[in-house]
Amino acid sequence: MKSDLLIHESIHIITEYYMNNLQPFFDCLADDVLWLGPTEGQILRGRQNIIDTFSSEIHELTFTMGSIDAVCVTPCKAAREVLLHYDIYTHYPSGNTDLHDQRLQFTWREKRIKTENGYEPYWEVVMIHISNAWRHDSRDTIYPVHYENVALPIRLVEKPDNFITVKADDMSVHRIATGKIIYIETIKRTAKLCIHTSDSLITINGTLPDFESRYSKYLLRIHASYLINPEHVTGIERFSVTLSDGTILPVPEKKYTAVKKALLSNSNYPSG
Structure with missing residues (x-):
């Protein structure tokens, strides 16, 4: 299986997992899988042990996935390491919502199974490692049900x-x-775009018109080379806009009136 397919499968597993659909998670596990959980001392070994433990867990937590970055490393032909870095929002019965910046590693192993067509490759997960250990409450088995009680701050x-x-x-997937996108710009003399977010720069293959057509609900074209997120505009001058990271982008004279009208129709910005 190609690396990008394993990346997408890993993202599918974890997004379904946080919607409390554990079956894709169970289906990917090898018989000898090792699971290292997000709190101190959480270790489970063996597919059936993991299934039994997770299936018996009773909790009232719900989760929302945020941004996900993914990359695949190939240590050898028969193995892939898929690294996921994502935001996870944990919603407690009290009404509090907590945000964690989480790192998770899937170790995929290729096996060959005998079928009527001969031996065919099959990929399974032999290790899951959630590397950012939280303080552990001894009353919790899998989910941090008592996390609010271990003297750690809850960020609302x-x-x-x-x-x-x-x-x-x-080849990484993001x-x-x-709301994190500040602006997108064309990289001169290439068929690439640079996405400027509040915490990273991401270079991708693509064109500005393609992004404009797909995401016009969230992004505004102000220039042949720039799409901006109106939520990050802090000022409008003649003929430019200032963004939340301090970047000043030009607005052509012919587009200025239309751009200013589009921005001011929904928000209040200082303008000149």
Whole structure:
């Protein structure tokens, strides 16, 4: 299986998992799988042991996935390491919502199974490692049901609602909350775009018109080379806009009136 297919399968497994659909997670596990959980000392070994433990877990937590970055490493022909880095929003019965920046590693192993057509490749997960260990409450088995009681701060946050998924030119995959996108620019003399977010720069193959047509609900074309997120505009001058990261982008004179009208129709910006 190609690396990008394993990336997408890993993302599918974890997004279904956080919607409390555990079957794709169970289906990918090897018989000798090792699971290292997100809190101190959480270790489970063996497929059936993991299925039994997760199936018996009773909790009232719900989860929302945020942004996801994914990359695949190939240590040898028969193995792949898929690394996921994502935001996870945990919603407690008390009404609190907590945000964690989580890192997860899937170790995939290729096996060959005998079929009527001969031996065919099959990929299974032999290790799952959630590397950012939290403090552990002894009353919890899998989920951090008592996390609010271990003297750690709960950050009250709002979950993001909309995302775009892109494949970077280094073959990594990124699921980006639209609210994090500041602007997108064309890289001169290439068929590439640079996505500027509030915490990263991501280079992808693509064109600005394609992005404009797909994401016009969230992004505004202000120039032949720039799409901006109106939520990150902090000022409008003649003939430019200032964005939340301090970037100043030009607006052509012919587009200025239309751009200014589009921005001011929904928000209040200082303008000149």
